[in-house]
Amino acid sequence: MTDPLTGRVLVVDDEVDLAQLVAGYLRKAGLEVDVRYNGTEAVAAVRDFSPDVLVLDLGLPGLDGVEVCRQVRTFSSCHVLMLTARDDEVDKIVGLSVGADDYVTKPFSPRELVARVHAMLRRARTEAHEPASGRQALVIGDLVVDEAAREVHLAGKPVGLTRIEFDLLASLAAHPQLVLSRQQLVEMVWDMHWTGDEHLIDVHIGRIRKKLSDEASSPRYIHTVRGVGYRMGTGL
Template identity: 80%
Template sequence: MPTPPTGRILVVDDETDLAQLVAEYLRKAGLEVAVRHDGTEAVAAVRDFTPDVLVLDLGLPGIDGIEVCRQVRVFSDCYVLMLTARDDEVDKIVGLSVGADDYVTKPFSPRELVARVQAMLRRARTGGAASAAGSRSAQQALVIGELVVDEDSRQVHLAGEPVALTRIEFDCPVTGSVEAW
């Protein structure tokens, strides 16, 4: 029997008991889990914890789950599984259109949620936390003067300050030579 995938999961839900329940099921499956309870904390935690999968509620204090997903998609390629009580078709379409990879409505089966997370972890993903966690060999950051491009963490810094790039901007190949800069 194949071993289950390992990974880092960030669970974000303002319902503390529910977040802890989800986290416990994920931990029992051998996954590393962090929990946050509001949108602002969620964005910061994605930067710091670099999860492979973000389990995200839509109804959060601070900034809502839709805005969290939009902001996270600027700098992270982690999988996003929205876990929410909102079950209208429009909510699902909006969630998926802002970058969610899956959408599960409450009430839900914790075992099914774990299976969905594990299925995501089995799929190859370029960049993001999966590579930082060691699913492929780590690359050294590209350094050109004060510009530092770290492909593994998908972060760019100029003179020590972070540069916010969308996924498309980050993935865009540079044409020409370095001397042209």
């Protein structure tokens, strides 16, 4: 039997009843929860409460979820789970492009949301408790991925990646020339019990490519293998 997870979760939604319902489920799961109902309060609460996971509604009035996420990413590396009332890929991708790690479309099962939060917390706890392996940095051309320090440099300059982006890049770099399916990458970066959309991998890969100035049409680093997944190139 695994130990129960602990952690702090900030829930932000202008639908008061929904926010309280979600908070109640999270508290029953043993988590410390704070709730806010608008974007301005949300940014301040992230600073004060220091959550491990931010459950954030995309359609907040005034300061919307995208802008909240953008501001939060300037000072916090907490996981961000975006909530959207519209089943619209544009909204989802816009939210993820500013640093969200996952999304849930309304209406959703509160139990599913708790499961997503737990998956994020399991990943965070694993990272925190894994000792430095002492492995040498992975070098692909002028790209250096230092797993122990969790740092990436390109042509000697640091590249700022989120936790998810780093783990995806490190997983690919650790298996040079091997094609990894989306499902394999999900299991490496999240865990085998993750229930999200595998195509979130594509969004995160797109963000990594942008930060590496790696064109999908003529990649040096991350190559798409159609119908399968991705592989790390040689950097040449």
